[in-house]
Amino acid sequence: MSNDQSTTNYRWVGKRTPRPDGVDKVTGRARYGDDMSVPGMLHCKILRSPHAHARIVSIDLSKAKALKGVKAVLTCAEIPDHPLSEPPYAPIINDMHDISRNVMAREKVLYDGHAVAAVAATSERIARAALKLIDVEYEVLPHVLDPLEAAQPGAPILNEDQFTFGDETEPKVPSNLFRSITGKRGDLEAGFAEADLIIEREFISEPVHQGYIEPLACIATTSEDGCVELWTTTQGHFVIRALCAKLLNMELAKIRVTASEIGGGFGGKNTIYGEPVAIRLSQMTGRPVRMVMTRTEVFRASGPTVGSRSKIKMGAKKDGTITAAEVDTWYQAGAFKGAPVGRAVETYFSSYKIANVRATCYDVCVNRPKVAAYRAPGAPMAAFAAEGAINELADRLGIDPIDFRLKNAVGEGDESLMGSKYGQIGLVEVLEKVKSHPHYAAPLGPNQGRGFALGYWMHGGGLSSVSAHLLDDGTVTVATGNPDIGGSRSSMRVMAAEELGIDIELIKPIVADTGSMGYSHLTAGSRTTFATGWAVVNAVREIIDKLRALAAKKWGISVDDVIWESGQAVPKKAGQDRIKPLSLKELAGMATKMGGAIAGHSEINAGGVGAAFSAQLVDVEVDPETGFVTPTRYTVVQDVGRAISPDYVEGQMQGGAVQGIGWALNEAYIYDAEGRLQNTGFLDYRMPVASDVPMIDTVLVEVPNPNHPYGVRGVGEPCLVPAPAAVANAVENAIGRTMSWLPLSPPKILQAIEELKLAAE
Amino acid sequence: MAELKYESPQTTEAAVALLAAGGPTARVFAGGTDLMVQMHEEMIEPTLLVDIKRISETRQITFEDDYVRIGAAVTGAELGEHAELKAMWPGVVEAVELIGSYQVQGRATIGGNLCNASPAADSVPALIAAAARVVIAGPGGVRDIPVEDMPVGPGRTSLAAGEFVTSLLLPKRAERAGDAYLRFIPRTEMDIAVVGVGVSVTLNPDGTCATARMALGAVAPTARLVKAASDILVGNKLDHAVLEALAEAASDACSPIDDKRGTIVFRTKVAGVLACRAAAIAWQRAEKN
Incomplete structure (x- = not known):
C-alpha cells in the first residue's frame, strides 16, 4: 500500500466510523477496574503516611490482625527488596529498589500518602477500621518540596544511598540530585556574541496530575499452584506483568494480567501501585483480593508529572536568526529518581535550527509522590520555557511570531538535541496553516490577548503483537495487547478493514490478556496506532496471503497469479476472466475443509517513528479586577501524518489543549508547612470543567510518515506540548507583561495587574 | 466499629x-x-x-x-x-x-x-x-x-x-426591591466560593436607596453582615463615590485566611469588586420591579 499523499482514495482510512467501544460505554456495560468482583474476594485498604518525611521506627500490627474479619496485614516485610540498579541507566528507569519502596515504604516514608501497611478484610469497612488499629511510630524528619532547594548541599536527603551519578568528583555524601543530562552543539560564547538581542528568563511550572477519571483499581487471585490472575486498569498489562514478576520474584508465565476497560491514563497508569500488594495479600490468604483507591489516595500517592524550574538564555539577530540558546532545568522527580530529563533535552529547542545550543536537565528527588509519565513526559514544561523565551525574542525584535519560527524552523535531515534525525516532517506546513487561519487575523476585544506556541514530540515505536483470526462466516477478530485508551480499537479495525477490503462491521477488535498474546508495550508514547497498527497491517496481510493461496489451490493456478482486490481473490492474468473471483466470505467457508483455520500474526519492534509538531493559537479575556481568565478561542494545528480515525485524532488534539489550559491556569498541588497535601480532590485540585473551555478547533495537517504503511504519526502527545506556553503567552498579551510562573491563577494575575498599575503611576 | x-x-x-x-x-x-x-x-x-425529608413542613x-x-x-x-x-x-x-x-x-x-x-x-x-x-x-x-x-x-x-x-x-417584598449574589471561583462551576457577596436593596421612588443589606461569605470564619453598607447606600444613588465607599467597606469587613482556595490579599480585594458588581445587579433588579 502506497502512502503517497495523492493516493488517499481509501474506503475506511480517514472516514468517520462509529466507535466499536461506544455502545458498551454509553449503556454502562463496559467493565472498568472496579466493576469486577470475584466470589469470596477480600477488600484491601492501604495505610498511608501522614508525614512528608519520617523514619519508620516501628509498626505494630497486632491489634489490626486481631480484628474480626481481617484476614491478612502486610508491611514491606512481605514485599521483596532489590538492590539499586547499576548504570548504564535507561531513559525510563524502572529500578526495583525504588519500586519496592514506593509500593510499600521500607526504612522511611518519603511523602504524605506513602504506603506503609495494607490490610485484607472481608469488607471495606472492616479493612478501613483495621487501618486505624495499626500503630506506626515515626521519627519525623525535615522535608523539601522544591527541586532547586533539594539539589543544594545541606538539604534534607531522601534516599541516603543515592549519590549523584556522573559527577566526576565521585561524591562521598548522598544527594537528592540523581543525575543531569546535557545535549549540546556549537559554540555558545560565539553564538551569543553574534546576537543583537539576548534575553534571560526564569520559568517555573508546578507538578500536575494526569487527572484520569477512573481511580486505580485491581483484583488479584492466586491459585494453589502459585499462578496469579490479575485484573487491573492499566495502559499496559504486559508491563504490569513484567514489573510484578520482577518485584515479587515470580516467573512471567505464572502471572496472567487482563486489562480492564480504562477510564483515562495519560501516562499515569504505566506502572504499578496496588497490584503487587493485592497479589501478596491474595497469596497470604488464598483468596481473591480487591484494591480500589479513593480519589484522595490517587492524588496523594500516584505520580503526577514533574514540576520544573528553568533558567534560560537565548540570543537572536535583528533578522530573527536565533544564534544561541542555553537552558538549565531542574525537574523534581518526587520521592525516587526518574524525572523525564532525557525527553526534556530531546524536546528543548528541537523545532528550531540553532547552531549553538545547550540544554541541561537535572533529575532531583523531593518529598512528593514519585512522578509518572504524563502525556509527552518532560516536554510541556520545556516548551513553556523555550516558547516563552522565543515569543519574547520575536516580540522585542518586532517580528511576527510565526515568521520568527519559520525563519528558524528545522527541516528534513536536521537533528534534535538528543540526536533524533528528522525525516519528512510537516513543520513548515503547520506554521503556514496557522498563519493563513482566520483565527490568526481575527480582531481582539478589550482585555483580550492572543497567544501562540509550537510543540515538538518524537513519538514511540517498539514492541507490539497482533493476532488476527478469520472466522468461517467471514468475520474477523483482531486481537492486540494494547489497552484501548484513546480509540485504538477503532483505528485497528479501520486499518484491518482497509487491507482486507471488507466492511468494518465484520471486524471485531479485541484487547487480549497477557496469556493470549505476544509482548506488547504500553499504550503510551503516542505509539499504538503507529506500532500496533503496523502489526495489524502485517497480520491481516498474512491472512490475505493465505487466502490468495487458498484461491490459487481452488483454481489450480499459481499463487503469484492471484491478487487481492476489494475483499476478494481475483485472477491476475488476462484470459482467466472465466474464473469467478472468490470473496473473503466464500474463502473463509472453504478454509476449514481445505487445510485449516486461517489466522495472521505479527510480532514487531517498530522503528521509523516520525517527528510531530503541534501549533496552537489561543485567545483569552482577563477580568482586570479579579484576574479571572476566560479562554475565548482555541485552535490546534497539528501534523498528524495521516488521521486513521479523524474523530479520535481531533479528540486527542482537543483533550491535549484542555489539559494544557488546566495546567496553565489553575492546576497545582497545595502543601501545608508540614508537607501534607491539602487539595486531594477535584474540588480544590482545579482541573477545567466543560464550561471552562471554549470549543477547541482543530486543523489536521497530513504530511505522511513515509515509514508507516498508512503514514501514521503519533498524535496523542504533541497536542499537549505547546498548550501551557500558548495560554501563558495569551495572558501575557492580554495584560501586557511577561508571566513566568504556572499556574497563572487569578491571585497571581491580579497581583501582576496591580504591579503594572503601580509602575504606571 | x-x-x-x-x-x-x-x-x-x-x-x-x-x-x-x-x-x-x-x-x-x-x-x-x-x-x-x-x-x-x-x-x-x-x-x-x-x-427529615418525610416531615411535610x-x-x-x-x-x-x-x-x-x-x-x-x-x-x-x-x-x-x-x-x-x-x-x-x-x-x-x-x-x-x-x-x-x-x-x-x-x-x-x-x-x-x-x-x-x-x-x-x-x-x-x-x-x-x-x-x-x-x-x-x-x-x-x-x-x-x-x-x-x-x-x-x-x-x-x-x-x-x-x-x-x-x-x-x-x-415578602415591596415594590422597587432587588437582590443579587455573586461569588468568585477560579473556574466557572463545580467549585467553592473564594469570596461571596449578597446584596439586597429597596429603592425610593426617586431612585435613591431606601434600605440596604450586604453580607460577605468566605472572608471570615462565618458569613458576616457588613453593617456599614447600609449607611453608605441609604439615601444615595449608585454613583462612583458610593461604589468606591462600598468596595472599601466590603474589603474592610474581611478577615480572611490564606488557604488552598485563596489568599488574604486576593480575597480582600475581590470582596470589594464583587460588592460593587452585586450592588449594581440588585439595583438594576429593584429599578425594574
Whole structure:
C-alpha cells in the first residue's frame, strides 16, 4: 500500500466510523477496574503516611490482625527488596529498589500518602477500621518540596544511598540530585556574541496530575499452584506483568494480567501501585483480593508529572536568526529518581535550527509522590520555557511570531538535541496553516490577548503483537495487547478493514490478556496506532496471503497469479476472466475443509517513528479586577501524518489543549508547612470543567510518515506540548507583561495587574 | 466499629426526640451532599442519621402573610424551578443554584447549606442580605433567629442538642426591591466560593436607596453582615463615590485566611469588586420591579 499523499482514495482510512467501544460505554456495560468482583474476594485498604518525611521506627500490627474479619496485614516485610540498579541507566528507569519502596515504604516514608501497611478484610469497612488499629511510630524528619532547594548541599536527603551519578568528583555524601543530562552543539560564547538581542528568563511550572477519571483499581487471585490472575486498569498489562514478576520474584508465565476497560491514563497508569500488594495479600490468604483507591489516595500517592524550574538564555539577530540558546532545568522527580530529563533535552529547542545550543536537565528527588509519565513526559514544561523565551525574542525584535519560527524552523535531515534525525516532517506546513487561519487575523476585544506556541514530540515505536483470526462466516477478530485508551480499537479495525477490503462491521477488535498474546508495550508514547497498527497491517496481510493461496489451490493456478482486490481473490492474468473471483466470505467457508483455520500474526519492534509538531493559537479575556481568565478561542494545528480515525485524532488534539489550559491556569498541588497535601480532590485540585473551555478547533495537517504503511504519526502527545506556553503567552498579551510562573491563577494575575498599575503611576 | 442507624420520622416532634436521644453522634440527614462526603472521607462517624425529608413542613414552599416559608429540605433544583420565589428573591435563588453541579442540585437543600456551616456556603450571604430568619425545632419548642446568628464558626452552628432547622422565612417584598449574589471561583462551576457577596436593596421612588443589606461569605470564619453598607447606600444613588465607599467597606469587613482556595490579599480585594458588581445587579433588579 502506497502512502503517497495523492493516493488517499481509501474506503475506511480517514472516514468517520462509529466507535466499536461506544455502545458498551454509553449503556454502562463496559467493565472498568472496579466493576469486577470475584466470589469470596477480600477488600484491601492501604495505610498511608501522614508525614512528608519520617523514619519508620516501628509498626505494630497486632491489634489490626486481631480484628474480626481481617484476614491478612502486610508491611514491606512481605514485599521483596532489590538492590539499586547499576548504570548504564535507561531513559525510563524502572529500578526495583525504588519500586519496592514506593509500593510499600521500607526504612522511611518519603511523602504524605506513602504506603506503609495494607490490610485484607472481608469488607471495606472492616479493612478501613483495621487501618486505624495499626500503630506506626515515626521519627519525623525535615522535608523539601522544591527541586532547586533539594539539589543544594545541606538539604534534607531522601534516599541516603543515592549519590549523584556522573559527577566526576565521585561524591562521598548522598544527594537528592540523581543525575543531569546535557545535549549540546556549537559554540555558545560565539553564538551569543553574534546576537543583537539576548534575553534571560526564569520559568517555573508546578507538578500536575494526569487527572484520569477512573481511580486505580485491581483484583488479584492466586491459585494453589502459585499462578496469579490479575485484573487491573492499566495502559499496559504486559508491563504490569513484567514489573510484578520482577518485584515479587515470580516467573512471567505464572502471572496472567487482563486489562480492564480504562477510564483515562495519560501516562499515569504505566506502572504499578496496588497490584503487587493485592497479589501478596491474595497469596497470604488464598483468596481473591480487591484494591480500589479513593480519589484522595490517587492524588496523594500516584505520580503526577514533574514540576520544573528553568533558567534560560537565548540570543537572536535583528533578522530573527536565533544564534544561541542555553537552558538549565531542574525537574523534581518526587520521592525516587526518574524525572523525564532525557525527553526534556530531546524536546528543548528541537523545532528550531540553532547552531549553538545547550540544554541541561537535572533529575532531583523531593518529598512528593514519585512522578509518572504524563502525556509527552518532560516536554510541556520545556516548551513553556523555550516558547516563552522565543515569543519574547520575536516580540522585542518586532517580528511576527510565526515568521520568527519559520525563519528558524528545522527541516528534513536536521537533528534534535538528543540526536533524533528528522525525516519528512510537516513543520513548515503547520506554521503556514496557522498563519493563513482566520483565527490568526481575527480582531481582539478589550482585555483580550492572543497567544501562540509550537510543540515538538518524537513519538514511540517498539514492541507490539497482533493476532488476527478469520472466522468461517467471514468475520474477523483482531486481537492486540494494547489497552484501548484513546480509540485504538477503532483505528485497528479501520486499518484491518482497509487491507482486507471488507466492511468494518465484520471486524471485531479485541484487547487480549497477557496469556493470549505476544509482548506488547504500553499504550503510551503516542505509539499504538503507529506500532500496533503496523502489526495489524502485517497480520491481516498474512491472512490475505493465505487466502490468495487458498484461491490459487481452488483454481489450480499459481499463487503469484492471484491478487487481492476489494475483499476478494481475483485472477491476475488476462484470459482467466472465466474464473469467478472468490470473496473473503466464500474463502473463509472453504478454509476449514481445505487445510485449516486461517489466522495472521505479527510480532514487531517498530522503528521509523516520525517527528510531530503541534501549533496552537489561543485567545483569552482577563477580568482586570479579579484576574479571572476566560479562554475565548482555541485552535490546534497539528501534523498528524495521516488521521486513521479523524474523530479520535481531533479528540486527542482537543483533550491535549484542555489539559494544557488546566495546567496553565489553575492546576497545582497545595502543601501545608508540614508537607501534607491539602487539595486531594477535584474540588480544590482545579482541573477545567466543560464550561471552562471554549470549543477547541482543530486543523489536521497530513504530511505522511513515509515509514508507516498508512503514514501514521503519533498524535496523542504533541497536542499537549505547546498548550501551557500558548495560554501563558495569551495572558501575557492580554495584560501586557511577561508571566513566568504556572499556574497563572487569578491571585497571581491580579497581583501582576496591580504591579503594572503601580509602575504606571 | 459503631453501627449506623437510619430513621425517617414523619413529625417534627419525633425527629426532635430521636436527635435528643441520639446525642452528639446523631446527624440530621436532608440532601446528604455534604454529610455523605464527610462520612466517606471519615471526617465524621455518625451512629444515627435522622432523615427529615418525610416531615411535610421541610419539603414545602408556602407564601404566608408576611413572609415566604421555605422548608429546610427543599432542594436547589426545586427552588430554581419556583417562578414566583425566583421573581421575588432572585439573588437568594441564584445563590442556592450555584451549589454543586446539576446532579447535586437535585439533592442539595437550602437548610443543609446553612447547617453545614461552611464559611463559603453560597446561600448564606444571600440569606443574610435578605434578612431571612431560621425556624428551629427542639426539645424546648420552636424558636426563630436571624440567619447570621446560625453559624458560629467553620462547621459549627448555634443549634442546641436535639434541635434542627425546619424552615427558613424570607420577608415578602415591596415594590422597587432587588437582590443579587455573586461569588468568585477560579473556574466557572463545580467549585467553592473564594469570596461571596449578597446584596439586597429597596429603592425610593426617586431612585435613591431606601434600605440596604450586604453580607460577605468566605472572608471570615462565618458569613458576616457588613453593617456599614447600609449607611453608605441609604439615601444615595449608585454613583462612583458610593461604589468606591462600598468596595472599601466590603474589603474592610474581611478577615480572611490564606488557604488552598485563596489568599488574604486576593480575597480582600475581590470582596470589594464583587460588592460593587452585586450592588449594581440588585439595583438594576429593584429599578425594574
